Amino acid sequence: MRKIIVKLSERSYPVIMGARLENLGAYLKKRFVSKKIFIITNPGIKRLYFGRLSVGLRKAGFDVSIVTIADGERFKTLRSVNNLYKQAIKIKLDRRSIVIALGGGVIGDVAGFFAATYMRGLPLVQVPTTLLAMVDSSVGGKTGVDLPEGKNLVGSFYQPKLVWIDLSTLKTLPTRQIRNGMSEVIKYGIIKDKAFFSFLEKNVGLIKKLDPGIFEKIVFNCCKIKADVVSKDEREEKGLREMLNFGHTFGHAIEVLGGYQKYSHGEAVSIGMNMASELSAKRGLLSAAGMKQIKNLIQKIGLPITSAKEIKFKKILDMMKRDKKVRDGKIRIVLPIKIGKVIVKEMT
Ligand SMILES: NC(=O)c1ccc[n+]([C@@H]2O[C@H](COP(=O)([O-])OP(=O)(O)OC[C@H]3O[C@@H](n4cnc5c(N)ncnc54)[C@H](O)[C@@H]3O)[C@@H](O)[C@H]2O)c1
Ligand SMILES: [Zn+2]
DSSP states (O other): OEEEEEOOGGGOEEEEESOOGGGHHHHHHHHOOOOEEEEEEOHHHIIIIIHHHHHHHHHTTOEEEEEEOOSSGGGOSHHHHHHHHHHHHHTTOOTTOEEEEEESHHHHHHHHHHHHHGGGOOOEEEEEOSHHIIIIITSSOEEEEEETTEEEEEEEEOOOSEEEEOGGGGGGSOHHHHHHHHHHHHHHHHHHOHHHHHHHHHTHHHHHTTOHHHHHHHHHHHHHHHHHHHHHOTTSOSSSGGGGGTTHHHHHHHHHHTTTTSSOHHHHHHHHHHHHHHHHHHTTSSOHHHHHHHHHHHHHHTOOOOOTTTSOHHHHHHHHTTSTTOBTTBEEEEEEEETTEEEEEEEO
16 A cells, blocks of 8 residues: 655645555444444446445445435536435535545545535535546545536635545446547646656556556656645646646546536546646647657547647637636636656637
């Protein structure tokens, strides 16, 4: 097992990697007084992993309840959260009861928002089961839901008490979802870690073969970077956490223009990272060689680099102006200046 601490003074918490679902019960028993656990997941993940998780929880003496939300971003809504409140009241959840988010980013965001708001906050444990959730969404405390008007428009910063990562859950994850998470993985290399970027370049073969050893290293390194950024700029106020949005400003626009159907989040971010790199090179901030290296790695992993002709740059810029990250009408965009370093530029 490997451990990283997200340092946030009294709200600090560990991210534990190489853990097993079966052992979470024993770990929690030593650290929490409540005996009540509320697991939030979706039907598919329940079928795959509830057995392994609940066996350990029950053995440790916990009273386990489970509730499911239908699968998909479409259900990342206030309506789903409302159903969770109703279930919670039914089973008499109290302020010390533990909420476990078992799933990908959608479950993590909804369950996190529920935990943040029900009775003004219950202890939350994130158990991510997608690569994206392991390297990104389960760490850092952003929780929330979508509105018809846009993604993640309602939410709260609410840190979990623990992130418990069992890498064996990746075995059942579809290849497209692995690629989806790899987009965020590549992002970490570009924004902050040249050596990690080179490591990814050298290991494309093993990544594609889903080698468990490689994923252990990847998840560890990404969580380390994310934990470091979050501990220095938890609420995205100091310009540091903002760099995690690399590829996302273009990416969000691409997702919206594709009606959230055409491209997955990771695919849209890949296209966005490539567009930002091209823009940076065009402005003379990034070398042509650097830009090419970024493009090559994205492509080798099997992610797209272009949004084809149907999505025009101008249309994307208009869309970007509606993004949350706009300040005083100016678009703030993260641009790489070399591999391992980015800057934020304002564009009007
Ligand atoms: N809070 C944050 O900081 C943050 C960061 C990035 C993304 N997000 C959010 O995360 C969401 C995307 O997360 P995601 O990519 O994990 O998508 P997801 O949660 O929709 O999961 C993708 C698919 O994989 C399935 N799945 C999950 N684990 C599985 C497993 N082990 N085996 C087989 N199938 C499995 C899910 O049921 C789903 O169908 C978006 O809503 C995004 O806004 C949040
Ligand atoms: Zn992302």
